[in-house]
Amino acid sequence: MEGKKTREEVEKSGMIDTWMRKHRLIYTGATKHPFILSIRDGTVDLEAFKTWLGQDYIFVRAFAPFVASVLIKAWKESDDSSDMEVILSGMASLNDEIAWFKSETAKWGVQLSEVVPQKANQDYCRFLESLMSPDVEYTVAITAFWAIEAVYQASFALCLEDGSKTPAELRETCQRWGNDGFGQYCNSLQKIANRRLGKTPDDVLTKAEVTLLRVLEHEVEFWNMSHGAA
Numbered sequence: 585m586e587g588k589k590t591r592e593e594v595e596k597s598g599m600i601d602t603w604m605r606k607h608r609l610i611y612t613g614a615t616k617h618p619f620i621l622s623i624r625d626g627t628v629d630l631e632a633f634k635t636w637l638g639q640d641y642i643f644v645r646a647f648a649p650f651v652a653s654v655l656i657k658a659w660k661e662s663d664d665s666s667d668m669e670v671i672l673s674g675m676a677s678l679n680d681e682i683a684w685f686k687s688e689t690a691k692w693g694v695q696l697s698e699v700v701p702q703k704a705n706q707d708y709c710r711f712l713e714s715l716m717s718p719d720v721e722y723t724v725a726i727t728a729f730w731a732i733e734a735v736y737q738a739s740f741a742l743c744l745e746d747g748s749k750t751p752a753e754l755r756e757t758c759q760r761w762g763n764d765g766f767g768q769y770c771n772s773l774q775k776i777a778n779r780r781l782g783k784t785p786d787d788v789l790t791k792a793e794v795t796l797l798r799v800l801e802h803e804v805e806f807w808n809m810s811h812g813a814a
């Protein structure tokens with residue numbers, strides 16, 4: 585029988601892996617959502633895809649300042665100067681991403697000026713804003729940042745696996761988050777989070793775990809906007 589792991593044992597394997605096992609169900613709910621599975625099996629409703637596209641553009645506009653706030657925390661609090669470069673590379677790709685959203689929405693005939701943020705999106709953006717507060721520890725913020733990116737990486741990578749029937753016109757979208765480079769970037773974020781979580785006091789550790797769960801819940805709700813629970 586497996587006993588409770590000591591703090592020391594958990595640190596060796598990495599807190600993120602431990603939490604992923606512990607919260608497997610909600611993690612799977614966020615990364616293998618019916619909307620993603622519908623892309624993967626080729627049955628996706630293109631109206632649902634367009635809804636996601638317009639809503640995600642709004643999300644990314646709020647996500648960029650959140651990433652900027654993580655950069656500030658890294659600069660002030662990090663014990664490793666290379667953290668900043670990883671976060672900065674993430675900011676640079678967001679610049680690219682915003683341009684991509686503009687051309688992709690134009691391609692699909694989605695009028696960005698007419699997209700109204702839905703409730704799940706508003707809630708998620710408000711949550712991001714709460715994490716931008718200087719009172720939120722760098723360790724908590726970087727854990728959230730990793731989770732937000734990792735959900736998209738895992739979800740879209742699934743649509744590119746052998747045997748997936750992702751429609752040709754959606755492959756570029758899936759590549760954006762499902763490509764190996766983005767996977768490496770998520771691994772770098774995970775390493776930073778693990779390093780920080782390995783030496784954080786218990787109260788901050790608990791805050792980071794709760795924040796991770798909130799991210800996963802918001803991701804599920806976000807997918808639900810386009811597909812499922814109306």
Ligand SMILES: Cc1ncc(CO)c(N)n1
Pocket residue numbers: 640643644732733735736803806
């Ligand atoms: C909702 C959501 N989560 C994560 C990402 C990853 O950048 C995104 N673009 N949108």
